[in-house]
Amino acid sequence: MPMVTIDGRQIEVEPGTSIIQAADRLGVEIPRFCYHPDLRPEGNCRMCLVEVDGFARLAVACATPVADGMVVRSPHTSPQASQAVNGVLEFLLVNHPLDCPICDQAGECSLQDFYMHPDYGLHKSHVDPAEKVHKRKRIDLGPRIVLDAERCVMCSRCVRFSADVSGKAELQFIQRGNHVELMAFEDRALEDPYAGNLADVCPVGALTSRDFRFKRRVWHLEHTNSVCAGCSTGCNVRIDHFQNHIERVVPRRNPSVNSSWICDEGRLSWQAAQGGERLTQPASGGGYPPEIRWSEAVKAAHELLTDRGERPLAVLGSASATNETLLLLRRYAEQAHSEHWLDFRLAEEVQLVGEREDQLLRRRDKHPNTLGAVYLGLAGARGGLPAMLEAAQTGEIGALLLVYYPPLVGEESAGVAEGIARLLANVPRSVVLTTHRLPYLQGAALQLPVAAWSEEEGTYTNFAGTVQVVERAIIPPGMSRPATAVLADLVEHQVYRRPDADAERLFAELARTVPAYQGMDYAMLDSRTATTYPPEGRMHYGQEGFAGR
C-alpha cells in the first residue's frame, strides 16, 4: 500500500486514495470547497492546492491520487501552496458580497473560516465593493431551500448531489466567466425529497434551509449526536438545539448507513416529536383524578396492571422505543405474576423493515427499532395488535400495558389507530406510556407521559442490525420522563428492587443477555464514532468563543 508523507507525517493508505483523504485521515486540515467525501471529486475550487515533491505545478489534493513515497506539503507548511490558496481565496471574494452579519451561514461558512485562517487567509482586499458582479438574491427553490446566487462560490457540490446522489438533476450553472450562477430550471421548486441536503453541502450561504433560516445564529447552538427515528434506516444525525428547543437536525456522516445524507422527512421529524399536543402529566380516564402526581400514577398503574385476576397481562411494546425501554418492558412482562402476552407489532413492521421506499435512504417501515424488538424476542407466536384485539374482544385479556410513540414521519395508519382505540375500549385495565395526547389513546384508564425522541438516551437497531446510540438533546416537557424510568418504577413496585434505568447499564445487560448484542460495548457503538462533515469544531471557529452559552 502506498506510503505518503504529508507535512512530515506518514500514513499508509489504499491505492487510489486522494491526497485530501489521506490528509483527513492524518488530521491535516486542507482547505476545500468542492471536495466532499460522498461526492465525486471535481477539482474546480482550487482551494486544496498542495505542493508535491517532483510535481512541476501545485496539485489539487482532492483529485490527485497518492503514490508510494509521495511527499506532500499543505498550505500550513508550504509557502508556495499557502500563497496559491491565498490567491484563490482572494479570487473567491472578488465578487462575493461582504455581508456576513446578515448571512445565515455566518459561523459555519467555509469561506469565512478559511479567510480567517492565519496560514492562508487574511489577505488585503484590492477590490472596490462597487465593482462586484451582482447576481440574483433570495430565489425561492421550493419549500426547503432558498438560493442566493451572489453568495455562491460555484463549487458545484449541490449540482453533483442533485445529479449523482438524489438523481433529480435539478440544478445547473448558467452563464460563463464571473457571471456564472446557479439556477434551477425556470426557478422551479425543487421536487427532490432530499433537497434539504443541498443546504448542508453548500459550504457558503448560497443555499440555505428555509426551515432554519434566520431562526438562530449557529454559534448559539448546542449539538447532540443522535439517530433519526423516522424510519428503519437509522440515519445518523446531529440535533442542534438552543435553550431546550430543537432548532434543526442535520445529517452526520456515516458511510455505512447514510453517507452524509438524510431525507427531508427525517430532517423535519423533530417537529412531529416536539409539535402536536404533548402529554405533559399523567392523565387518567374513569376513577382517577384527572391529573395526578407521578408517585400516585405509578402506584395506580401498578394496581391497574396487577389486579387482573387470573387473566393474562398483555404488553404491547413499540418498534419506536429504544432497546433499553424494550428490555425493561420485557422484564416487566416476564415478572408478571401470571401468564403474559408480550409483543410489539402494530401492523406489518417486521415484513417491511428492510424494504426501500426509494433508492437512496428511505424505508417503508417507519419505526427506528423494529429489528431491536425482534432481537429482544418481542415478536412472539401469538401475534401483535390484531391478535390481541381479537383476544380482548372475547375478554381473554386481564390488563394491558401499551407503549406507544406516534410515528415521526407520516401519520399513523387509520387501521392501527382504530385497532388501538378498540383494544383500549375492550380492556378496561389499561396503562399507556405515550408522548402525545392522541384521540385513539383516550380510552386508556391511565396515560403516562414519556420522553419522545431526542429527549431520552438509548439505542436503536436499524434495518441492517446496526446498533446506534441516540443521545438526549433536550429535557422532556412538563412531567414527562424517559420510558425506562417509568418502567423501572413499575418493576420496582413488582419486585421491590429498582432496576437500573441508565441506558449504558441497560445496554450492558443487553450485551450480556441478548445474543444479537453479544460482546457489544456501549462506548464503541457506531453512532459515537460517526462524524459530522465538516468535522465539528474544526471548521467552525466561531463556536469556541460562545461555547458557554
Next chain:
Amino acid sequence: MTNVLTRHIEQRDQARLAVALRGGAYEGLRRALKLSPAELIAEVTASGLRGRGGAGFPTGRKWSFIHPQPGQPVYLLCNADESEPGTFKDHYLLKHDPHLVLEGIAIAAHAIGAAKAYLYMRGEYASIARDVQAALQEASAAGILGDHCLGTDFSLQIEIQLGAGAYICGEETGLIQSLEGKRAYPRVRPPFPAVHGFVDQPTVVNNVETLANLSYILVEGAQAFAALGTDRSTGTKLICISGAVARPGVYEVEMGYPLLEALRREAAGVRLGRRLKAIIPGGTSVPVLTAEEAAPVMIDYESMQAAGTMLGSGGMIVFDETADMPKALLRIAEFYAHESCGECTPCREGTGWMAWVLRRLVAGEGRPGDLELLLRVGGNIEGRTICGLGDASVQPVRSFLQKFRPEFEALLPPARDAGPEWQRHGHGPRTARHGAPGDEALRSEPVDGPPDAAL
C-alpha cells in the same frame, strides 16, 4: 516550397469526391489500411508529426497511449472547434478540401482502432458543416468510408457535431464534455482522455490540420515528410496572418521558415508602408513578440520557444506602429473574461478582474499600482487552473505589460495623485486620455478599420 496541405486547395470543386479522387484523395487511406495499427503508429511517429492544435505534442505518441481493454470501444474526436482568436486555418481546410480531413480522420481511426469518429465543429461553421456532411455522404456512398472502408475489414462511422459557440469547447476535455451533451466544463486530469475520455472510453482528440497531414505521410512516406522543416519540427504549417498586413490570409509554409520573411513574402508586408510594431505568432494565448524580437524567429516550435513564445495554432496577429497596445490587450482580456467557462475559481474570477482593471486603465481611470495588480492577478491564475485557458489569458497580459510597459504607464495617473488606498478606490483621477494624439490617428485609420479589428 512543397505543399502538404494545400496541394489541391485551389482546385475547383475539390470538395466533390470525383474531383478529389482525381487529385489522389484517399490514396493515403488505402495505404494505411494495408498497415497494421502498430505499423501505422510507427510510420507517423517516424514522420515527426506534431499536433497542430497548439501544444505541438507528437501525434504518434499520443496514439500510442491508447490501450483499450478487450471489447472496449475507442473514439477519435477531430477538433474543428477553431476558436483561438486569429486562427482560421481549419475553416480553410474543411471548406476547400474536406476529403483531405476525412481521409486523415479515417487513417487516425485505423491507427487507434476506433470504429466511431466525431468531427466536432464550432457552431459558427454551420455553413461549411453542410458541405463537409455532403462530402462525407459522398465518400460513404462510394464505399470509401462507413462500413468496410475501401473493401477492407475496417469500418468507421464519422459523425459531424456542431458546437454552440464557446471557446472552451476547443479544449480537449471541454470538447468531450460538450460532445456528451454536458456543460463544457474541462475535466481534471488525471485521468487522461486516453484512458477515460468520451463516454468514459479511451479517446484521442486531434486537430483538423494534424489529421490533414496524414494523407501526405502515407502517400509520400514518413521520410519525405520528415525531410520537410527542421529536425524536430517536421512538415509544414498553416499560418493565418491577420491584422495590419496588406494581404491577410492562410498560408502554408515549411517549418523553419523565417517569420518576418513570411510576413513580407506571403502577406505582402505591413500595410500602408507602416513599420511593424509587434506580432502575436500563435493565437492570442501566446506571448507577443516585438518587431525586434521577431526578426530572428523561425516558424517552428523550437525557434518560437527560444524567443519566449509559442507557435500555438499559427494564428499570427500583426500590429503596426499605430496600434494602441493597451486597447489591444483589453480586447484580448475581454475575450478571455467572456470565454472563461467559470468552472475553476482562478480563471473565473481572475480573467474578469484583469479585464476590469484593463478597462478602467484604457478609460483613463487607472489607479496607481494597477499594473502590479494585473501581474499579481495573472500570477495567481497561472498554473492553478484545470485547463489551459487560465494560462492562456495570462500570457498576453504579462508579455504586453513587459514589452510595452511605457504605453501602460502613460495611462496611470501621475504619482502625486496617489492618496491612501481607501481614498483612491473608485475615484481615480481622470486624465485627458481620450484626446491623446495616438487615439486620433487610430480613429482616422483610412482602410480596413482599426488594426485591432482583426482581434
Next chain:
Amino acid sequence: MAKKASRVVDVRAAVDAASGPLQEAAGTLAGMEVTLRNMVRATVERKHVTIQYPEQRKPYSRRFRGVHVLTLRDDGRLKCTACYLCETVCPAQCITIEAMDVEDPTVEKAPSVYEIDLSRCIFCGFCVEACPEEALIMSREYDLSATSREPERLTYGISALTQRPEIAAYGAGFRPHMDYPLVESYLPSAVPGPDGRAKAKK
C-alpha cells in the same frame, strides 16, 4: 514558646473620662458641619447643591449609556437587519431577536421581535459597539423605573425602543462613532440641541 502576658485596657473608663454634655454637642455640630455650611450657602448665597428632580435635571455626557434606541432608515423602517451580533455579545443575555423575511427581495431579513430586558441590562454598551450599522444606539435616558416586576414592564420591544417620547426628551447618548454626526432622521423624533439636551421635533 512562652505566651506574652496580656495587658487589659478598660475602654469604657477612657470614654467616660472624655465624655460630657459639651463634648457631645460639639461632636454633633462637627458632624453637621457640611450640612450647615451648605444650608447657609443655599439660604444666604442662594447657591443650591441639590436640584428639584424630576422637574429639574442635570445635563449628562454625550456619551452617556442610557436606554437603547433602535434607529430608523429614511423610509421609517428599522435600520436593524437582525444580525444578532448584539444578542451574541450581550454579557447579560438580555436581548431577544427574532428575524423574518420581508417583501423587498433586496433586504435579507428584518427583526420581527427585538426586545431588551432592561431589568437585566447592565448598560455596558457592548451591543451598541457590536452593531455594524449603527442600528442600535443609546440615549441619555437614565430614569428607568417600574412599579412591578412583571417582565413586560421593563422589557422594551421595537415600538418602545423607537417611539418612546423620552428618546426625544433625553437625546442620543453613546454610539461607537461619536465623531461622525448622527443623521437626524435616524432617531424617531429627537434632535440633539446645541447644549447637549434634546428637544422634541415639532
